[in-house]
Amino acid sequence: MKSLLFFPLVFALGCSTLAVAEDAVPPAAATPKDKPVPELQKGSVVRVNSTNQQYDFFRPWNKKAPFNRRGIGAVIDGNEVVVAAELVANSNFIELEKPESGERTSAQVVAIDHETNLALLRPNEERFLQTLQPLGTNSTVKVGDQLSVIQLEANGTPVSTQALVTSAEVGRYVLEDCSYLLFKMSCPLQYRENSFTLPIVKDHQLAAILLRYDPRSQTVEAISGPVIQHFLREAKNTAYRGFPRIGVQFSSMRDAVLRRYVKLPDAAGGVFVDAVQRNSPAAKAGILPGDILLAIDGKAIDPDGNYIHPIFGKLSVTHLTTTELYCGQRTNVTVFRNGEQKDIPVELFRQPPESYIVDPYVIDRAPRYLVLGGLVFQELSRQYLREWGTNWAKEAPQRFVYYDRFQSELFPEPRKIVFLSQVIPTADTVGYEQLNYLIVNRVNGREIRNLDDLAQAIRTPQNGFQKIEFNEDPRAIYLDAGQAESTAKQLQALYALPALQRL
Amino acid sequence: MIRCTVFFALAIAASAVAETSKPDIHKSLVRITTTSQDPDYRVPWNPGNITVGIGAGFVIDGNRILTNAHVVSNGRLIVVEKENDPKEYIGKVEFIGSDCDLAVVKVQDSNFYKGTAPVHFGGLPTVQSLVDVFGYPIGGSRLSVTHGIVSRVDFQNYTYSGVDQHLAVQIDAAINPGNSGGPVLQDGKVVGVAFQGYTGDVAQNTGYMIPTPVIQRFLKDISTGRYNRYVDLSISYFKLLNTAERHALGLPDDNIGVVVSSVEKDGSCAGKLQEGDVMLSIDNHPIASDGNVRLDGDNLDLAEVVERKFKGDKVKIGILRNQQPLTVEVELQPNNSYLLQANLHEENPRFVLFGGLVFQPLSRNFMEAYQPDELRVRYYYDFYITDELYEQHPEVIVLSNVLADPVNAYVSDFRFQIVDEINGQKIKHLSDVAHAFAASADQYVIKFLGSSRPAVLEKHAVEAAQQRIKRNYNVSIEQNLGQERL
Numbered sequence: 001m002k003s004l005l006f007f008p009l010v011f012a013l014g015c016s017t018l019a020v021a022e023d024a025v026p027p028a029a030a031t032p033k034d035k036p037v038p039e040l041q042k043g044s045v046v047r048v049n050s051t052n053q054q055y056d057f058f059r060p061w062n063k064k065a066p067f068n069r070r071g072i073g074a075v076i077d078g079n080e081v082v083v084a085a086e087l088v089a090n091s092n093f094i095e096l097e098k099p100e101s102g103e104r105t106s107a108q109v110v111a112i113d114h115e116t117n118l119a120l121l122r123p124n125e126e127r128f129l130q131t132l133q134p135l136g137t138n139s140t141v142k143v144g145d146q147l148s149v150i151q152l153e154a155n156g157t158p159v160s161t162q163a164l165v166t167s168a169e170v171g172r173y174v175l176e177d178c179s180y181l182l183f184k185m186s187c188p189l190q191y192r193e194n195s196f197t198l199p200i201v202k203d204h205q206l207a208a209i210l211l212r213y214d215p216r217s218q219t220v221e222a223i224s225g226p227v228i229q230h231f232l233r234e235a236k237n238t239a240y241r242g243f244p245r246i247g248v249q250f251s252s253m254r255d256a257v258l259r260r261y262v263k264l265p266d267a268a269g270g271v272f273v274d275a276v277q278r279n280s281p282a283a284k285a286g287i288l289p290g291d292i293l294l295a296i297d298g299k300a301i302d303p304d305g306n307y308i309h310p311i312f313g314k315l316s317v318t319h320l321t322t323t324e325l326y327c328g329q330r331t332n333v334t335v336f337r338n339g340e341q342k343d344i345p346v347e348l349f350r351q352p353p354e355s356y357i358v359d360p361y362v363i364d365r366a367p368r369y370l371v372l373g374g375l376v377f378q379e380l381s382r383q384y385l386r387e388w389g390t391n392w393a394k395e396a397p398q399r400f401v402y403y404d405r406f407q408s409e410l411f412p413e414p415r416k417i418v419f420l421s422q423v424i425p426t427a428d429t430v431g432y433e434q435l436n437y438l439i440v441n442r443v444n445g446r447e448i449r450n451l452d453d454l455a456q457a458i459r460t461p462q463n464g465f466q467k468i469e470f471n472e473d474p475r476a477i478y479l480d481a482g483q484a485e486s487t488a489k490q491l492q493a494l495y496a497l498p499a500l501q502r503l
Numbered sequence: 504m505i506r507c508t509v510f511f512a513l514a515i516a517a518s519a520v521a522e523t524s525k526p527d528i529h530k531s532l533v534r535i536t537t538t539s540q541d542p543d544y545r546v547p548w549n550p551g552n553i554t555v556g557i558g559a560g561f562v563i564d565g566n567r568i569l570t571n572a573h574v575v576s577n578g579r580l581i582v583v584e585k586e587n588d589p590k591e592y593i594g595k596v597e598f599i600g601s602d603c604d605l606a607v608v609k610v611q612d613s614n615f616y617k618g619t620a621p622v623h624f625g626g627l628p629t630v631q632s633l634v635d636v637f638g639y640p641i642g643g644s645r646l647s648v649t650h651g652i653v654s655r656v657d658f659q660n661y662t663y664s665g666v667d668q669h670l671a672v673q674i675d676a677a678i679n680p681g682n683s684g685g686p687v688l689q690d691g692k693v694v695g696v697a698f699q700g701y702t703g704d705v706a707q708n709t710g711y712m713i714p715t716p717v718i719q720r721f722l723k724d725i726s727t728g729r730y731n732r733y734v735d736l737s738i739s740y741f742k743l744l745n746t747a748e749r750h751a752l753g754l755p756d757d758n759i760g761v762v763v764s765s766v767e768k769d770g771s772c773a774g775k776l777q778e779g780d781v782m783l784s785i786d787n788h789p790i791a792s793d794g795n796v797r798l799d800g801d802n803l804d805l806a807e808v809v810e811r812k813f814k815g816d817k818v819k820i821g822i823l824r825n826q827q828p829l830t831v832e833v834e835l836q837p838n839n840s841y842l843l844q845a846n847l848h849e850e851n852p853r854f855v856l857f858g859g860l861v862f863q864p865l866s867r868n869f870m871e872a873y874q875p876d877e878l879r880v881r882y883y884y885d886f887y888i889t890d891e892l893y894e895q896h897p898e899v900i901v902l903s904n905v906l907a908d909p910v911n912a913y914v915s916d917f918r919f920q921i922v923d924e925i926n927g928q929k930i931k932h933l934s935d936v937a938h939a940f941a942a943s944a945d946q947y948v949i950k951f952l953g954s955s956r957p958a959v960l961e962k963h964a965v966e967a968a969q970q971r972i973k974r975n976y977n978v979s980i981e982q983n984l985g986q987e988r989l
Binding site for chain 1 (some may be wrong): 638735741742743744746747748750751761764765778779786876878879881882885886889890897912913914916946947953954955956959960961964
């Protein structure tokens with residue numbers, strides 16, 4: 001029996017070899033568990049082929065080799081198709097294909113949310129989906145329900161495999177720190193091509209979307225119906241606002257000694273606020289580290305951070321604050337502070353990745369850079385750190401990893417971290433060849449808080465020199481400003497750089 | 504169980520040995536068998552495993568034996584044997600230098616020195632000249648000789664401390680475990696002490712010896728009655744190879760000078776040198792733009808000038824500050840803060856145990872023993888000097904372990920966090936932890952860096968638990984405050 005790892009793993013943020021493997025291996029025969037899909041569901045899915053190309057953060061002027069991803073999208077009301085965002089992340093071209101007829105059309109992304117890993121596509125040919133039956137959405141699935149995972153045979157015939165929902169809990173989706181309601185299912189799924197992501201249905205309603213599959217334990221992890229529903233509802237807004245994040249990091253209050261220390265009655269639940277994210281809804285509302293969260297939106301929180309959900313029972317309060325509530329809503333947070341209970345109104349919103357000091361991800365966006373006389377300057381992002389591979393937290397420069405992890409604690413003011421990532425050797429950079437990963441503090445005496453500051457600062461050289469100061473050795477280096485300017489064209493031609501900056 | 508290991512050694516079938524060196528060295532060479540006890544930083548109260556190792560040494564003037572520090576490190580019993588004498592003599596370490604991997608051992612029994620002859624020291628051998636290496640490779644009981652040429656004279660890491668770089672001579676004889684501390688001879692004179700090498704996986708025929716400038720320095724340093732360690736400028740500099748940078752600093756294209764990039768706040772040059780100063784000369788030796796000076800016909804790192812000096816000695820540095828020439832005189836001191844990243848020897852792990860919580864100061868031994876994933880601890884270790892973390896934390900105290908017991912059931916989350924304060928007292932040394940827990944209080948509130956949630960222990964509960972924890976975990980002592988180095 002083939003045991004193929006044909007779905008992306010947690011960390012594989014786009015791996016072209018996986019996509020190749022999908023197409024290279026022929027589909028296996030159906031198992032007895034597979035059964036024909038009811039007529040109604042036949043015309044509710046489309047193949048989605050996406051050609052994606054990621055930026056190369058080590059050579060920010062380049063894109064890496066393009067690769068294909070093929071999955072199955074669910075057709076929904078409004079002439080649209082829902083897929084996992086990873087399928088179409090950094091896409092150059094998206095194509096929809098009707099499984100029965102093989103008809104194709106190009107498509108575009110209407111809304112994409114990398115945090116919940118969901119994307120909404122619309123065919124460029126308006127009437128393309130008219131012959132298909134849209135799926136409704138289901139958010140009432142619970143543990144113990146039987147769902148169907150939809151795959152397509154090579155000839156376009158849909159096949160469904162039974163999946164038993166074994167747990168519904170908040171768990172990590174794709175990106176670090178992005179956890180939402182996750183369904184785990186027991187399901188003996190077979191390898192078939194086009195299976196990068198698959199719709200999971202119940203009674204002709206979209207109930208989940210496959211996130212990853214472990215062929216050894218035959219376990220499916222899936223984006224849950226409530227998260228899909230939130231996404232689709234939000235996508236109807238003219239400006240997509242995403243899923244709110246309240247911005248608190250909390251820990252258990254089970255320790256009776258700690259409860260006595262903060263004078264919290266044993267009967268109350270509550271969790272301890274360890275940290276409050278800078279500029280987050282919680283920070284703006286005045287929630288403080290050291291507060292005990294007792295309830296949110298009138299729902300009591302137990303010492304482990306759970307509340308009682310009407311369908312799922314005990315569930316992390318993260319589900320409440322990210323998925324049950326929407327951006328723009330105002331909710332009430334009950335805290336225990338200095339021996340008193342206090343209600344704090346909190347206005348919910350999402351902080352876009354670019355609002356962080358170190359962007360948690362840079363997807364569908366080009367990295368910014370500036371090349372000055374062979375010195376390459378970039379803004380620090382976790383996407384850059386991910387270039388060190390799955391073990392980036394240990395492999396990447398530790399100062400960067402430290403700044404990323406503790407950014408809220410280390411940098412009270414909004415800023416970006418500009419650094420010298422590498423030196424492209426030229427006659428102007430003799431003696432500087434070994435320099436890399438150095439954080440820029442000042443250029444020509446001007447404080448550098450982002451790459452635009454740097455672009456501005458180099459316009460005013462001091463006594464004909466560009467002086468660049470770093471926060472560690474060698475502290476300062478100089479370039480001849482006139483020389484760097486006059487050799488810029490040569491440098492660009494010699495190393496065939498498409499542009500010397502992208503701001 | 505006692506394991507027998509053999510210290511680093513040079514060994515190859517002996518080829519032609521210089522006739523002049525053969526008879527003398529028999530009177531000087533000794534075989535040293537050390538029974539040592541190496542502590543386990545994960546179980547800091549345990550006395551450590553007992554191991555036995557074999558190395559070499561040789562008699563020097565004053566009825567002393569010179570060997571490597573790592574041959575006698577953490578020694579509990581040191582047995583010294585001579586060629587052609589069946590008796591085993593007991594040796595005692597008189598001086599040990601962690602930073603230069605040298606030690607002086609004395610044998611009390613005066614009979615030992617009968618028939619021995621102290622060696623004579625030579626100078627720094629030239630590249631391509633021939634040397635003979637003597638010792639007991641792979642633990643053999645008979646003298647072994649190898650022969651090789653001097654391949655390179657350069658600064659090398661001394662692996663015993665792990666952080667020190669001194670002059671070392673590379674020779675092309677293969678290194679095998681077993682005769683560290685053995686003499687290297689040229690023309691009948693000792694020109695070095697064999698001390699480290701590479702395994703065959705990394706490189707072949709590369710052995711290293713400690714040359715006489717380092718040996719002489721050690722012997723002179725201990726003549727004061729104690730070992731004061733190497734002194735250090737405690738600065739970092741950047742080579743001035745870039746033309747634009749030279750011009751910006753007002754320097755001509757004469758390949759002279761390096762720029763000071765940082766000055767350690769508690770080092771020798773604090774208050775004397777500044778970031779941005781251009782160093783032009785050191786004790787009147789011109790400094791080339793790659794940081795080298797010409798010494799005894801060799802191009803060596805400018806640090807070598809300081810390497811030959813002692814605590815309290817002065818060095819004159821010619822600088823250019825704001826384009827004005829200036830001469831500063833610096834009184835040299837050993838550097839302390841880098842010891843955080845140095846291997847610790849000759850001491851038992853320092854710790855405080857309270858309510859099952861084990862507190863230990865951050866050190867290289869700590870990092871190697873635990874290999875913590877915790878990012879903040881790794882950052883404090885890696886950037887302790889660069890980011891001047893020593894200012895706030897002369898010692899970085901880490902909750903290294905939680906010996907599980909009902910009293911600390913919810914504290915294990917804090918493992919590998921750095922202690923910030925206990926009951927409002929800032930923790931800067933291990934002794935601060937001991938004092939904070941010795942103070943009378945109903946409860947002990949331990950705060951960690953970066954976390955607003957404290958760990959809280961109640962005094963009455965700890966009192967009830969302390970004996971139970973010690974018994975269950977076989978803890979013999981509750982704390983070892985030892986000596987603060989930093």
